[in-house]
Amino acid sequence: MGKRIVILGGGTGGLVVANRLRRSLTRDNEIILIDKEKNHLLNPSLLWLMVGWREEIQIQKPLSLLERKGIRFINAPVLKLDFETKTVLTSQGDVSFDYLVISLGASTFPEKVPGFVEDAFDLYDLSGVKNIRKAIGNFEKGRIVILITSTPFKCPAAPYEAALILSEYFNRKRRDVDIEVVTPEPLPMPVAGPEVGNMVVSLLQRSGIRFTPQHQVLKIDPENKEISFQDEKKLSYDLLIGIPPHGLPPVLKDSPVLGESGWVKVNPKTLETDFRNIYAIGDVTSIPLPLGRPLPKAGVFAHFQAEVVSQHIEAKIKSSSSTKEFDGRGYCFIELGNGRAGYASGNFYADPKPMLKMKEPSALWHLAKVLFEKWWLWRWF
Ligand SMILES: Cc1cc2nc3c(=O)[nH]c(=O)nc-3n(C[C@H](O)[C@H](O)[C@H](O)COP(=O)(O)OP(=O)(O)OC[C@H]3O[C@@H](n4cnc5c(N)ncnc54)[C@H](O)[C@@H]3O)c2cc1C
Structure with a gap:
């Protein structure tokens, strides 16, 4: 019998998990993505929208487009999570799950x-x-x-x-x-x-x-x-x-998946919470690094963590083993506004401190960021 995978949040991490699992699992496995917003918004492009280099329509996509691929989209706020009964409560009814991926991001106050x-x-x-x-x-x-x-x-x-x-x-x-x-x-x-x-x-x-x-x-x-x-x-x-x-999305307040940091606690390599088959990725988590500070909140990590989690869920459903682990690697473009950008990349899990290198700003990195934007909105929709 097929399984039901419920993904909370259609931002960076949730979007990738939904796509990856839809491709790798047969149709008897149900994939449901829940988000309170109608659209996926590519946040990095907000900075270009600010100065008129983009229009709103160019940096968003309706999440309902995912239905064409066989991903069910529920446009509703998540109101409560019940880990005992494995149920998500939304304003449009309750949804039970076999596997849950929490990708609700960080809220702002x-x-x-x-x-x-x-x-x-x-x-x-x-x-x-x-x-x-x-x-x-x-x-x-x-x-x-x-x-x-x-x-x-x-x-x-x-x-x-x-x-x-x-x-x-x-x-x-x-x-x-x-x-x-x-x-x-x-x-x-x-x-x-x-x-x-x-x-x-x-x-x-x-x-x-x-x-x-x-x-x-x-x-x-x-x-x-x-x-x-x-x-x-x-x-x-x-x-x-x-x-x-x-801060933490209010729906997770007092949730048993939280750690001492007040954010969701996960295994740094598999992203599984202390609850079996319940994963959390991206900004909603806090992963302590050897130097004492947590892993930064960035889309690049939500993306790479989503790749790991989808492979783990796929492996569990297919009763195979997954060797993929999140290794703390990440990168970041730094836009300068003059058609050039800098680029930093490296390993944030390195001990005793993250090992990063920054490349000299150039037009190439700006072009890479523009291509990334186009690729992102094409790849996942
Ligand atoms: C201006 C700006 C520029 C950025 N530039 C970069 C960059 O260049 N590189 C980079 O790596 N990162 C960048 N980021 C950060 C990046 O966007 C986030 O780190 C990333 O989106 C986190 O992904 P996530 O899946 O954890 O959460 P999100 O992408 O934030 O997604 C969370 C989703 O959960 C939904 N949600 C929340 N609560 C509920 C609820 N109760 N019910 C239903 N749905 C809910 C939200 O609507 C949202 O769609 C930028 C962010 C901003 C604001």
């Missing part, structure tokens, strides 16, 4: 920083990015602050890429705009190590972008356009772009 919702443009949200686009179109002169409110946040490079892209955008328009990135981090992308972090700082400096590390926001005062920090310093802005606090 802008309301946790007073003043954020009122006056900050949210870089991590589609409508927030569309509003940034409108606001910068009319922004002739002044100071833009890009504020990282807390760690961890997904794609540790994205706020820095946004700063570089915006700097180039205003240079081209010959507008007198100062850009500053403020963060609680000691260096950009701290898990990647000082070589990568210092390279990003020098890229910012070359573009005249101010970098202010180790600043933890307390509140935003929309009336006076001022940010207050924990150390009592204050910073004024004319336009504020924020990366909101991240």
Whole structure:
């Protein structure tokens, strides 16, 4: 008798698992993907949408298209998970499962920083990015602050890429705009190590972008356009772009699959939780690394972990053995906004610390990112 595999979340990780399993398993095995959103959104392209290099329609695909391949799509919020009865409760009814893949990502909570919702443009949200686009179109002169409110946040490079892209955008328009990135981090992308972090700082400096590390926001005062920090310093802005606090999707609150970190605990190699046949991948997990910090939250890891999990589920269903393990490898493009990008890659599981190399920025890496975007939206739909 066929099995039922339920995948929660049609973002980066969930999309790959659904596709991989549909290809490898016979049709008597049912594959169901559940997401509260109608569309899959390619997040890296949000930065290009921000400056008008993409339109909304170019960076999204309806998840219902997966039905053509034999993947059942349920467009509903997941309300509750019951591991005893192996049931997912949704607003459209209950769904039982034999195998479960939790790929619900990290949620954002802008309301946790007073003043954020009122006056900050949210870089991590589609409508927030569309509003940034409108606001910068009319922004002739002044100071833009890009504020990282807390760690961890997904794609540790994205706020820095946004700063570089915006700097180039205003240079081209010959507008007198100062850009500053403020963060609680000691260096950009701290898990990647000082070589990568210092390279990003020098890229910012070359573009005249101010970098202010180790600043933890307390509140935003929309009336006076001022940010207050924990150390009592204050910073004024004319336009504020924020990366909101991240956290566990509320549906997983108090779930037995959570670890001490407050995120889902998984086997770092197989991505299985402490519950048999229940896996979790991507941003919803926290995998501790030898250096003490967790694996960054990034699509590249959600993707590679999805490849491993689909192979494990396939092997279990076919009663064969799977040797595939997630090995901590990852890569990242860093867009500079001028038709060039940098590229960092390496092994995040390396002991005692991640081993990464950064390539000099070039037009080639930018082209690679553009090709990746096209490939992604073609490959999985
Ligand atoms: C601006 C930006 C740029 C980025 N650039 C890069 C990059 O260049 N490289 C890179 O590697 N990463 C990048 N990322 C990060 C990357 O997008 C994420 O790390 C990745 O999408 C995580 O995949 P995931 O499957 O874990 O979760 P997600 O892709 O976030 O998917 C989670 C899904 O779960 C759904 N969901 C959540 N809760 C519920 C619920 N209760 N019921 C039903 N559905 C629910 C959501 O709607 C969503 O579709 C970027 C992110 C941003 C915001």
